[in-house]
Amino acid sequence: MLARQSLVRAASRAAVAPGAAPTGARNMATLREIELRLKSSMKMIASTKLAKAQRAMNAGKEYGLANAEVFEHASDKAGANKLFIVVSSDKGLCGGIHSSVSKATRRALANDVESPLENDKSVDPASPIAVIGDKSKNQLVRTYGSNFSMTFNQIGRDIPTFADAAAVADLITKSGVKYDSVVLVYNKFVSAISYAPAAMVVQGEEALKESGTCSRLDAFKAYENEDDATKDLAEFSLANAIYAALVEGHACEQSARRNAMDNASKNATDMIASLQMQYNRGRQAAITNELVDIITGASAL
Amino acid sequence: MSAAWRSIFTYNKFAQITARAVRQSLKEEQRIAAEKRGLTAVRYQQWESGQGGAQVVLSEELAAKSS
Numbered sequence: 629m630l631a632r633q634s635l636v637r638a639a640s641r642a643a644v645a646p647g648a649a650p651t652g653a654r655n656m657a658t659l660r661e662i663e664l665r666l667k668s669s670m671k672m673i674a675s676t677k678l679a680k681a682q683r684a685m686n687a688g689k690e691y692g693l694a695n696a697e698v699f700e701h702a703s704d705k706a707g708a709n710k711l712f713i714v715v716s717s718d719k720g721l722c723g724g725i726h727s728s729v730s731k732a733t734r735r736a737l738a739n740d741v742e743s744p745l746e747n748d749k750s751v752d753p754a755s756p757i758a759v760i761g762d763k764s765k766n767q768l769v770r771t772y773g774s775n776f777s778m779t780f781n782q783i784g785r786d787i788p789t790f791a792d793a794a795a796v797a798d799l800i801t802k803s804g805v806k807y808d809s810v811v812l813v814y815n816k817f818v819s820a821i822s823y824a825p826a827a828m829v830v831q832g833e834e835a836l837k838e839s840g841t842c843s844r845l846d847a848f849k850a851y852e853n854e855d856d857a858t859k860d861l862a863e864f865s866l867a868n869a870i871y872a873a874l875v876e877g878h879a880c881e882q883s884a885r886r887n888a889m890d891n892a893s894k895n896a897t898d899m900i901a902s903l904q905m906q907y908n909r910g911r912q913a914a915i916t917n918e919l920v921d922i923i924t925g926a927s928a929l
Numbered sequence: 930m931s932a933a934w935r936s937i938f939t940y941n942k943f944a945q946i947t948a949r950a951v952r953q954s955l956k957e958e959q960r961i962a963a964e965k966r967g968l969t970a971v972r973y974q975q976w977e978s979g980q981g982g983a984q985v986v987l988s989e990e991l992a993a994k995s996s
Contacts, residue, residue: 769979776976781984783971791945791969795987798941799973856932860940867941 660900667893674886678820678879684787685817685879692828692872695865699831708808708835710751711777711800712736714768715814715873716761717784722885725815725823726763729877732825733757733768733813737775744813744827756805760784760796760874777805784878793871801863808832810866814873815880821887823880830869833862 714733716726736743737753745751756777759765765779778799783792809831816826836858934943945967952963975982 773976773979776979776981778976779974779981781972782986783969785970789966789968791948791967792971794941794945795969795971796973798939798945799987801939801941803975856935863940864944867944 660903663896664893664900667889667896671886671889671893674882674889678882678886681787681875681879681882682817685875688872688875691868692876695830695868695872698861698865699829699835709806710755711805711807711810712755712757713796713800713810713812713870713873714757714759714761714764715812715870715877716759716764717878717881718762718781719784719881720763721888722881723888725877725881725884726761726767728823728825729813729815730764730767732827733764734771736811736813736827737772744825745811745829756807758796758800758805778803783874784881788871788874788878790867790871793874794867796870797863797867800866808834810869812869812873814877817876817880817883820883823884828869828873830866831862833859836862 712733714729716729720726732744734740736745736751737755739749739751739753743749743751754775757768757772757775758777759768759779760781760783762779762781765776765781769776780796780799783796809829812828812830814826814828815823818824837855949967952960952967955963969987971987972984973987974984
């Protein structure tokens, strides 16, 4: 990368030396330098952010797994009211992150074959939707705007905190939206260069109360929890799940942004190479023309 | 007999309030590290039949309520 920068600088110096170079050559060379430097510094920033985000994601995933344990034996009523929470963010320049989540939500609501809810195809297309992140909000508002119950933004600028997730869960519970279960649509981190949309289902309070009736273990009922504690657990596990999804989505976004910047710098260098060819050809043509003028002029004397 | 706070706010709010109390009681060094984990700048909008309401900054709303 540094070698290429000095090459560009050398090329620009060589271009400026003969006075017959076309105008704007010097500007073009320095612009190229600036472009290269911008792209590579953005790439470095994205890489450090990615490492941090990945660490947070690994820590946050434990919350999600602990959550899943609780619901393993909860009853799974098909056709229950579902509240969809779409997890994305406000910033762009990250490839297809936001559209992947928006499209997955659309497929789920349309009970498409490729819906992220693999087993459950009985989704009501008028299900309430809550969106975290302006980008997905703008993508979904035209087709599913009437389903929107709440939208959130300003999450994901830095690594999402549990306070963010708790605030979202609190607002959703307070808003009085009726649901039996919550489906969180987010991007799952597959690897540093790929992600895939996925859905996490969080059962509501009712399902927790009834859990154990249809499985071999009378697990939850054995605790003889008071209703209050069950409600608390349902609310807390919603916050947990939102946190796990937020953190994983954030890690996916950082990696996608780094990859997008990578591709952009690669395309920029390709473009620079072809422009350089064109520029050299133009310069040589100009020099040739001047030489011809001089020679014809000299022969006239 | 259920606790008095249940009728006022949700469990998540309760957890956040207690967490804030714990964070403020820590020693200086740990407190600074912990405060970062409690930051949230969430803004939200209520939606009615395809129309979004005003965007409300949650922390400002809370400050207004308590003042």
